[in-house]
Amino acid sequence: xxxxxxxxxxxxxxxxxxxxxxIFLTPFYWxxxxxxxxxxxxxxxxxxxxxxxxxxxNFKDAFTRIDFLHYTRNSLIITLGTLxxxxxxxxxxxxxxxxxxxxxxxxxxxxxxxxxxxxxQLIFLPIFVMFAxxxxxxxxxxxxxxxxxxxxxxxxLRQTFMQVPDSQLEAxxxxxxxxxxxxxxxxxxxxxxxxxxxxxxTFIGTWNSYFFPLVWTTTDxxxxxxxxxxxxxDIEGLSPQIVMAGNMMLIVPILIVFVVARKxxxxxxxxxxxx
Amino acid sequence: MKxxxxxxxxxxxxxxxxxxxxxxxxxxxxxxxxxxxxxFTWNMRGxxxxxxxxxxxxxxKGRDFLGTLSNTxxxxxxxxxxxxxxxxxxxxxxxKNTFINRFxxxxxxxxxxxxxxxxxxxxxxxxxxxxxxxxYLLSLIxxxxxxxxxxxxxxxxxxxxxxxxxxxxxxxxxxxxxLGSIPAHLYEAAALDNASKQSVFxxxxxxxxxxxLFFLILMNIIGSFQVFETINxxxxxxxxxxxxxxxxxxxxxxxxxxxxxxxxxxxVVLMAIVxxxxxxxxxxxGRRVHYR
Numbered sequence: 368x369x370x371x372x373x374x375x376x377x378x379x380x381x382x383x384x385x386x387x388x389x390i391f392l393t394p395f396y397w398x399x400x401x402x403x404x405x406x407x408x409x410x411x412x413x414x415x416x417x418x419x420x421x422x423x424x425n426f427k428d429a430f431t432r433i434d435f436l437h438y439t440r441n442s443l444i445i446t447l448g449t450l451x452x453x454x455x456x457x458x459x460x461x462x463x464x465x466x467x468x469x470x471x472x473x474x475x476x477x478x479x480x481x482x483x484x485x486x487x488q489l490i491f492l493p494i495f496v497m498f499a500x501x502x503x504x505x506x507x508x509x510x511x512x513x514x515x516x517x518x519x520x521x522x523x524l525r526q527t528f529m530q531v532p533d534s535q536l537e538a539x540x541x542x543x544x545x546x547x548x549x550x551x552x553x554x555x556x557x558x559x560x561x562x563x564x565x566x567x568x569t570f571i572g573t574w575n576s577y578f579f580p581l582v583w584t585t586t587d588x589x590x591x592x593x594x595x596x597x598x599x600x601d602i603e604g605l606s607p608q609i610v611m612a613g614n615m616m617l618i619v620p621i622l623i624v625f626v627v628a629r630k631x632x633x634x635x636x637x638x639x640x641x642x
Numbered sequence: 643m644k645x646x647x648x649x650x651x652x653x654x655x656x657x658x659x660x661x662x663x664x665x666x667x668x669x670x671x672x673x674x675x676x677x678x679x680x681x682f683t684w685n686m687r688g689x690x691x692x693x694x695x696x697x698x699x700x701x702x703k704g705r706d707f708l709g710t711l712s713n714t715x716x717x718x719x720x721x722x723x724x725x726x727x728x729x730x731x732x733x734x735x736x737x738k739n740t741f742i743n744r745f746x747x748x749x750x751x752x753x754x755x756x757x758x759x760x761x762x763x764x765x766x767x768x769x770x771x772x773x774x775x776x777x778y779l780l781s782l783i784x785x786x787x788x789x790x791x792x793x794x795x796x797x798x799x800x801x802x803x804x805x806x807x808x809x810x811x812x813x814x815x816x817x818x819x820x821l822g823s824i825p826a827h828l829y830e831a832a833a834l835d836n837a838s839k840q841s842v843f844x845x846x847x848x849x850x851x852x853x854x855l856f857f858l859i860l861m862n863i864i865g866s867f868q869v870f871e872t873i874n875x876x877x878x879x880x881x882x883x884x885x886x887x888x889x890x891x892x893x894x895x896x897x898x899x900x901x902x903x904x905x906x907x908x909x910v911v912l913m914a915i916v917x918x919x920x921x922x923x924x925x926x927x928g929r930r931v932h933y934r
Contacts, residue, residue, distance in 0.1 A: 384742055384746060387732075387746050387749075387750065388745075388746060390807070391749045391752065391753070391807075392749065394753075394764045394765065394768060394807070395752075395764075397764065397767070397768060397775055398764045398767075409773070410773055412778070413778060414773075414775060455660075457661060459656075459657040459658070459660070459661075460658045460660070460661035462657060463653075463654040463657035463658045467654035467657075469654040472654070478662065478666075479662070479665060482665045484920055485669050486864060486867070486868050486916065488868040488889050489868075489909050489916070490669070490672040490676055492676065492892065492902065492905055492906055493673075493675040493676040495896070496675070496686075496902070497672070497675070499686070512664060512668070513664070516660070516661040516662075516663075516664035516665050516668075521661060574757070575756070575757035575758070575759075576757075577758060577759045577871055578870055582896075593759045593760075596759055596760070600763060600875070610763060611764070611767065614760050614764065617757060617759075617760055618756055621755055621756060621757070622756075625755055632755065633751060633815065636751075636754070636815070637816060
């Protein structure tokens with residue numbers, strides 16, 4: 368009897384689950400499907416929900432119609448530069464905020480927190496003017512440096528550093544270890560989970576970044592892959608199969624990272640959401 | 643030992659200096675510089691001319707800005723309402739920790755880590771009036787075709803749909819984790835009292851996660867003010883300016899019409915709006931919403 372009563376609810380649950388899966392999967396499926404179609408299949412009405420033969424040529428076309436390697440290299444340089452810069456700048460700052468008392472500390476930390484509330488989209492224009500005046504326009508520096516002192520990163524890392532036991536620090540100081548040695552041999556190893564979480568967030572954010580590379584550049588010199596894909600749309604808009612193939616090549620690296628580090632990424636986003 | 647303690651006094655300042663310097667140069671100073679720019683007329687090339695409040699007067703006199711502002715507000719209301727309601731429903735639906743629920747949760751979260759340009763291109767293709775999947779599916783039930791991105795009554799809502807698809811999973815995830823942290827004894831007590839389902843939901847569930855909900859609402863409001871990528875790729879502000887929102891307008895005024903001062907003034911107004919909402923939020927949080 369019990370199962371009979373529960374059946375309608377169960378069927379409803381299954382239906383909703385299937386609907387949700389369809390809603391979240393269809394756009395990706397449609398992209399992949401389109402990327403492997405011929406132009407004829409793409410334009411066919413009614414649309415085809417499967418492909419006759421995989422058109423790998425679409426990927427080759429996407430790769431050659433824009434200077435794919437150039438954009439990819441820029442994306443990698445900027446992503447890597449931001450990651451390294453963040454470690455160099457954020458770790459010492461977070462350590463000082465976590466482990467020292469100094470005059471003006473609260474005030475300075477307040478400044479760091481306040482910058483977390485300022486949307487960068489609101490101040491792209493004055494920064495563009497600053498770059499133009501100082502000759503930094505179309506340089507890697509302009510797309511890396513503004514992002515290496517992330518307030519979120521300082522905040523998260525400070526929380527972690529505060530949890531390292533005092534006894535460890537005292538022992539190291541008795542051994543006359545320098546501050547930088549303490550940072551690199553005690554603090555950073557203790558913070559590896561936080562550091563790798565931050566690295567993931569930075570990688571995703573920088574790899575996907577479209578707005579700032581768009582508004583802070585005037586030539587293709589340092590533009591990144593998302594802008595390359597938009598360029599592909601501009602010149603190949605009438606061949607959706609090529610655009611979708613290019614789009615897939617932009618998405619796949621992120622998806623691989625997501626599949627590998629799913630738990631950590633979700634935890635990181637949850638942390639940011641409930642801070 | 644004396645020497646060491648003296649250098650120790652300076653050390654924390656040296657450690658925080660690079661970070662504070664960068665944040666000052668790229669966050670604090672640009673805000674002030676933006677206000678400064680808003681008092682001038684300048685086309686990025688010639689000399690800057692002091693204009694007093696002219697830019698602001700033009701903002702509120704012209705129809706352009708007010709239309710843009712109303713598009714932005716309309717987008718915000720639709721986006722925040724839909725995201726919050728659907729995320730809440732999704733979170734409640736996925737509350738039980740089963741394999742299939744975890745799978746759906748991960749799946750619904752995936753769009754959140756995908757670049758907005760990719761998402762925009764995919765949806766633009768789905769929403770194509772002639773060859774898009776959506777209009778084909780509508781034609782199966784004898785409806786449509788809908789000009790998802792070409793009909794000025796619909797285009798703004800289409801952009802909201804994309805935004806909802808992208809962010810609902812993330813919001814649901816946060817709500818789920820808030821739901822999970824409600825102490826079980828509250829529900830047990832309610833069960834002993836024979837409380838109705840509704841009153842349990844409103845008196846316990848909703849009350850306990852209200853700080854999270856208010857935080858998400860704030861984040862979504864601020865986020866919706868910044869909508870840019872989908873517009874720049876999918877509609878270019880059209881048709882007939884129906885999707886021309888504030889950030890996109892600031893971008894166009896700066897780089898297409900070279901009206902730096904006017905664009906800066908717009909940014910100041912937007913900054914003031916975001917600032918007021920944030921201050922209001924922290925004031926309200928301090929007084930009303932209760933933390934555990």
